[in-house]
Amino acid sequence: MKLLVKLGGTLLDSSETRCRLAQQLAGLAERGHRVVVVHGGGKRLSRYLAVQGIQSRFVNGFRVTTPEILDAVVKVLAGEVNVELVTAIQQAGGRAVGLTGADDGLVEAVQLSPELGAVGRIERVRPALLDLLTGNGYVPVVACLAAGAQGELFNVNADQMAVACTVHLQADRLIFLTDVEGVLDEQKRLIPELDAARAEELIHTGVASRGMEAKLKACASAVRQGVPEVRIAAGARPNVLPDLLGGQTVGTALVAGAPVAP
């Protein structure tokens, strides 16, 4: 099976969770699955910026990316977070390769809006490198940076990057592993399944906000673009990936809505 796993940044902060996930990823590759990892790291970046005394501002949920902040994004995401994860997968017996969207023009972006600075909107994906690597047993680990046509770098949303790579790779499954059980309703109960209309309602009523709002929008776009299976689940749950591949229902599945009656 070809699958894309998006790992939320908080999961990678704890070395225990990171190692557990690395073992599962290495195990899936060992069993012949073609696995690509895309990771975030927003909270780690916020901590780094705070230590450096660099202020950051959010507009419409996007971090305004000044040249100084872009530099920090490269250091923290493509540097620390990526290397730590690659090392953990290697340690678990996998063959991990750390990348960003800039490698071989994997993900090309344009500026989303001048007021956001170097925040990118994904324009195209060239999945050949990912196919080459996964076809030879490697596990590509991609940090959410993309390059522009003029060689500039952009900070891109990791959930959107995961969706774009899944679609262009024609992967069978997209799994978002995050720091909650899945999508929670107004009573904080897990919603096992939801379609785009219900996701829209959760956003509209404020039940799904912040990072989950962005994730639901990304999920809805993946479903719309025909990704066969999209799921949000807890990365800290032991064996979450083998369980999901074994058909267990874990977390929240995003499904295509009921067809509209003629």
Ligand SMILES: Nc1ncnc2c1ncn2[C@@H]1O[C@H](COP(=O)(O)OP(=O)(O)OP(=O)(O)O)[C@@H](O)[C@H]1O
């Ligand atoms: N209805 C909801 N159900 C579940 N989580 C929600 C909901 N509304 C808001 N959230 C928040 O969304 C967060 C998950 O999104 P977040 O962007 O923080 O994680 P991530 O995408 O996994 O990590 P990263 O952004 O670092 O890649 C949860 O920790 C929770 O605080």
Ligand SMILES: [Mg+2]
């Ligand atoms: Mg997020």
